[in-house]
Amino acid sequence: MQKYMLERFFQGLSPRHAFQIRYWDGTSEIYGDGEPNVTIIFNEKISIAGFLKEKTLTFGDAYMNGSIEIEGKIEDVISLAISNKEMLWTKSLSFLPKLTSLGKRKENIQHHYDIGNEFYSLWLDETMSYSCAYFKSPKDSLHQAQLQKIDHVLKKLQLKKGERLLDIGSGWGWLILRAAQQYGVKSFGVTISEEQYRKTKERIRSLGLEGQVDVALMDYTELARKGYSYDKIASVGMFEHVGKAHYPIFMKTVHELLGEKGLVLLHTITHQTEVPVDPWIEKNIFPGGYIPSLREIVMLLPDYDFHLLDVESLRLHYAKTLDHWAERFEQQVEKVEQMYDQRFVRMWRLYLQSSAAFFRNGGLNIHQFLFSKGVNNELELTRDFLYS
Structure with missing residues (x-):
């Protein structure tokens, strides 16, 4: 049968x-x-x-x-x-999104990101950037493309010396470090991953950037309650973990943290339409996550006086990033299996290689949204400054 x-x-x-x-x-x-x-x-x-x-x-x-x-x-x-x-997949959302506790959100993040810095360092580049890279040429190395991605984000924010920059979901910290080094800003990151927090603290000390760069092990919502304020805010690869029910909380918090005329760069995976999370991904890779549609994000912005300035698709950049990760992962399979087991290896192989296919052919996209709080007439008139 x-x-x-x-x-x-x-x-x-x-x-x-x-x-x-x-x-x-x-x-x-x-x-x-x-x-x-x-x-x-x-x-x-x-x-x-x-x-x-x-x-x-x-x-x-x-x-x-x-x-x-x-x-x-x-x-x-x-x-x-x-x-x-x-x-194979239902066409529309079949559930009502639910708010989750801070404890549950931390548990979900730690499920994926606290596997261990040693594991991620085997196949990520030297910056430990775990998000879509930016390839100016197909021949670019992964490390070069990740630095270009960080620079692309920072250029879009049009940073000025002395400004305060917040990175929500700061990962292993390279964006806040480079922002301080290249632009002379005071940068601050937040993460709820203990492994990422520990590694970022090490990097800040090793580069002698105490006093100019800092990171906190806390949820981004705690910042608003403490009365913090920033000129520019970046969030790269974090919004996918917020959860649909928490979108208004995220936008409201960003509005409260951002100064008038401030800029936000939101870098996130997107779907073409609203669809539920794949159950295998939900169970094994990203519990509690949800990938928004492009229109869900755009429709949120006016409710918080956010004015959309620029949207850029990096879909093929992510497919290429995943190709690099998958290749580097396969080169380290024996070490990964020694650290964990064969089942773990097969899970990550399926995740990395199938993700590349979805970005290349399956409708997954990744967008960078640039928007301002209120009307800002003091910005660059064209995109020329991004490529100079």
Whole structure:
């Protein structure tokens, strides 16, 4: 019965390229026309009830556990899924977003970011930037592209010496460090990841930037209650963790923290429309996260007197960033397996390589939004200053 149900499912797909399924009983079938470009191997039976209810969750967990193997590129499997997305993912939000406690938000962040600095340092670049890089040329190294991303963000904020810069979700700290070094601003970062906080503190001390740069282990909402105020605010790769129900809180907090005519650079992954979080990602990678649609963000801004100045898509930049990460990760697989286990390795391999496919072909995007608090007539008239 299990094999019959799977055969019926695969027969119903509309593949762009032929694919092969090899079943646990040794039989195999080719679906689609031509030579298959990828083979999915079922080493053992999987829960058909689970598969029919949550296809991506059951498939992803089965791959992690070794019940399913892939011969060929994971990206080709994801491309097959993307071309049949109506059979795999619901089209609209099927839940009411709920507010979560600070404790739960910290737990969700620590699930992903407190795996360990040693782990991330194996495959991130020297800046430890864990967000989309900016490639001026396909030949750029990952490190060069990450520095270019940070510089691109800082240029957009049009920083001036002596200004106060806040980075919400400051990661391992390179943006606040570079802002202080390059622009002479006083920069401050907040994170609720203990590992990121510890590493940033080390970097501040090693560069002798105490007094000009600081970081706090706290939630961004605590800043407003303490009466802090900033001229410019950046948030790179953090908004995806805020949660849909918390969007008004985020925008209200940023409004309270930002001085009049101040600028905000919000760098976040986006969807084309509002869709629920993939259940495998929710369970294994980013619990509590939600990827907004482009229009959700734009529609929020007027309610907080935020004036949109610029929007830029970096979709292909993120696909290329993920390609670099996936390649570097594979070069360190033996060390990662020694640190954790094979299941962990397979989880991260699936996450990194499938993410690249979604940015390249699946409708995931990443945008940088630049907006001001109130009307600001003192900004650059063109984008020329970004590329000078």
